[in-house]
Every structure is written in C-alpha cells, then in structure tokens.
Amino acid sequence: MRNAFLLLVVVALIIVGLGAANASIKFDFDLVFGTWTAISLIWVALVLAGVVLVVGLVAAWLARTDASRTRRKLEAELQATYERLRTAEAQLPQEPQESPETPEAEKTPEAEKTPESPQPQEQSETLSSASQDDTSPGATGEGEVPHAV
Numbered sequence: 380m381r382n383a384f385l386l387l388v389v390v391a392l393i394i395v396g397l398g399a400a401n402a403s404i405k406f407d408f409d410l411v412f413g414t415w416t417a418i419s420l421i422w423v424a425l426v427l428a429g430v431v432l433v434v435g436l437v438a439a440w441l442a443r444t445d446a447s448r449t450r451r452k453l454e455a456e457l458q459a460t461y462e463r464l465r466t467a468e469a470q471l472p473q474e475p476q477e478s479p480e481t482p483e484a485e486k487t488p489e490a491e492k493t494p495e496s497p498q499p500q501e502q503s504e505t506l507s508s509a510s511q512d513d514t515s516p517g518a519t520g521e522g523e524v525p526h527a528v
Contacts, residue, residue, distance in 0.1 A: 384436065
C-alpha cells in the first residue's frame, strides 16, 4: 500500500508540474448547469491529480482486500487438506518396526545378498572398438571427431 501511495504521489506531482508549467493557459468550462470562465490549467491539474490519487488509493485498497480474502481462503483449504491427510495417515496400517534385539548375523548388507555379476569390461571393450570403426574416418587420428557436412 505504501509503494502504491508513493507511486501515486509521484504521478500527481507530475500532473501538477505540467499544469504549473502551462498556468498561463486559460479556458472556459461549459457544463449543463453553468459555465466557469477563465479557468487556469493549474487548477484543472490540481483537481486531476487529486482524482488520480484518490482513485489509485481506493484501487490499491480493493486489490489488497481481495488478496487477503484469497489468502485466507487458500489457508483454510490448506488446513482442511492437512486434516484429511492426517486422518488418512492415521487409518493406514502401521508397519512393524525392526526390533533392536535382532542378531547381527540376520542383518546382512544388500551387496552380500546379491550374487556376483560378471564384469562389464568385456562388453565395453567390444563396444568401444565397434564405435570407433563406425565414427572414425580412415586417415584421421584418434580423438578427432569428423565434421558433419
């Protein structure tokens, strides 16, 4: 709200400054119910600056109240979601926890349980030699990448 007020004051001061720069301009203001004669442009600028300031502050206040209303609505929805989540978690069956009295022999690491797999070195050697044959041109050295045309 403070930032909006500062911005509106700056805009109002610019309007008043433009009106003051053209204060020598005078005109007649005709309305249905009367006529104002020889009105200086500075007075019109002051009225316009006041209207801009008031309308801007009202608009900022309305935007702020709408934002707070939306925030309260979202907070209420989030609270209801948390409550449903807690009740759903409470209804889940509890998993049995491991007892600390389990002997160390029964607790084996995953690496010991899985059988040894063959080393992938053989596969990588055949793959690397095949990929070099496909991608390297005849006269270029190792490590050079051919340019695509």
